[in-house]
Amino acid sequence: MSTEIFTIFMIMMSFGAEASGPSPATDLLNRIFQNIDLRQNDFVQTLKEWLAVQSDSSDPQLRGEVIRMMGIAAKRIQDLGATAQLVNPNMTEMIGGRQVPLPPVLLANLGDDPKKPTVCFYGHVDVQPAKKEDGWTTDPYTLTEINGNLHGRGASDDKGPVLAWINAVDTLNTLKQDIPVNMKFIIEGMEETGSGGLEEIIKKYNHFFSDIDYIVISDNSWISRKPALIYGSRGNAYFFVEVKGSERDLHSGSFGGITHEAMSDLIALLDSLVDPSGRILIPGIYDDVATLTEEEQQLYDKIEFDMEEQKNKIGVKKFVQSTKVETLLHLWCYPSLSIHGIEGAFYGPGTKTVIPSKVIGKFSIRQVPNMNLSAVKEKVSKHLENVFAKRNSPNKLTVTMPIGALPWVTDAKELQYEAARRAVAKVFGIVPDMIKDGSTIPIAKTFQTVTQKKIMMLPIGGSDDGEHSQNEKISRDNYIQGTKLFAAFFLELAELHQKKQKYSNQINKD
Ligand SMILES: *[C@@H]1O[C@H](CO)[C@@H](O)[C@H](O)[C@H]1NC(C)=O
Ligand SMILES: *[C@@H]1O[C@H](CO)[C@@H](O)[C@H](O)[C@H]1NC(C)=O
Ligand SMILES: [Zn+2]
Secondary structure, eight states: OOHHHHHHHHHHHHHHHHHHHHHHHHHHHHHHHHHHTHHHHHHHHHHHHHHOOOOTTTTTHHHHHHHHHHHHHHHHHHHHTTTEEEOOOOEEEEETTEEEEOOOOEEEEEEEOTSOOOOEEEEEOOOOOGGGGOOSOOOOTTTTEEEEESSSSTTTTTHHOOOOHHHHHHHHHHOOOOOOOOEEHHHHHHHGGOOOTHHHHHTTTTTHHHHHHHHEEEOOOOOSSEEEEEEEOEEEEEEEEEESSSSSOOEEEHHHSSSSSHHHHHHHHHSSOOOSOOOBBBBTTTTTOOOOOOOHHHHHHHHHHHHHHHHHHHHHHHOOOSSHHHHHHHHTTTTTTEEEEESSSSOSSSSSEEOOSEEEEEEEEEEEEOOOHHHHHHHHHHHHHHHHHHOOOOSEEEEEEEEEEEEEETTTTTTHHHHHHHHHHHHHHHEEEEEEEOOOOOHHHHHHHHEEEEEEEEOOTTTTTTTTTTTOOOOOHHHHHHHHHHHHHHHHHHHHHHHHHHHHHHHHHO
């Protein structure tokens, strides 16, 4: 079906919805919501058990806990009636001089009715590191409820959302309701360290994806207290700029003034990248940036995003842009360049008078559609070489790009988004904000490229959940309403998908 015909179809559908009034579906939804409210303490208890597992994928000592967590998730999903398999990537990784096995990836499916759409849920059950002495108020691995917030590492990223999806299926089971969609799950335990092994498994198990209609990723958050759907994320091109001077570090009293210093070269190079207004100074870097459509820009006016609140949250006096729309555009639709650090520099307190022999500057560009990674790499290298050449330095410059992750964007008019908008309206009584994520979610692009399926990000976490930070939490309300949101989404998706199917059969006959 073409986009135009589909838009017309959607408009017809909305007229239909207004005319029909309370339906058996509304009654079912109410029973589902009541059951979720009734059992919310059970859902919180399961979350507590999951948060107690220290599944930190960055720590080689805790790899066993990640693997144990994958087993717990597999068991829970099997209990829903699904067929689950833990697929081993048969790979190891080197962390801190040790070979550590990669954990398995969970692939599961529930139902295979050809009349129903098949929706695949992606989430992860590994977590970022957390220690009480990092400044947590409560023990990070003991779920603690304070003022309606469920604190603990992984509460929002991503064990809470994974369980909310499971709870939603479980509720339909409890009510002895037919699940209106075929369901697949892909749950991993390496997300926080770059999803090692996942792409290999996605490629090898492509038959798992062949009958999937929609993939839903729930692994990020809203940008305010208002529910939001995400339809794009920026990519990331990470650069190392190495300048090598002398064979070893030198004393500035003995060699200062007579050598070309690597650090001075590097500072000049880094200073040539971006101006104080955030504009990237690399020639041609904006050439391929997709032109902003009127339609998208208009969306931004309505998005709930409180500049003052954001500034207070991070403790800055002002942002680079003065309006909300400009700020959001720079976060989502334009590339940005950030300087992250210098390896090999003298670091820490004290007054060491060293001239470092070799330094590596690190910066990255968050890119947007339709920037071309290899073109970005060429332009960056050429620019740095030009700046360096003007310095007449005998030192050696090397530019490399160790990470090149592509941006992801999709059409928010697709059916799965419409189903999610309707589900949000049913649970929260509002129209969700349509937003993007300024950070990089490589899995979205991987799914899009490898599986060619329709993808959506449907977050349930709040903007103040503190993922990756101390005192991470998900509010009880987000967790429970999020469970309702997923259940409502199954119903809406099934209904829209079937109507679309009928409608396109009709069109094909005519
Ligand atoms: C790892 O080995 C097992 C057992 O031979 C196999 O079933 C599985 O498909 C392998 N995984 C990958 C990613 O090749
Ligand atoms: C990306 O840039 C490279 C090098 O500049 C060029 O060879 C390639 O054709 C470009 N790809 C696209 C899709 O434009
Ligand atoms: Zn996550």
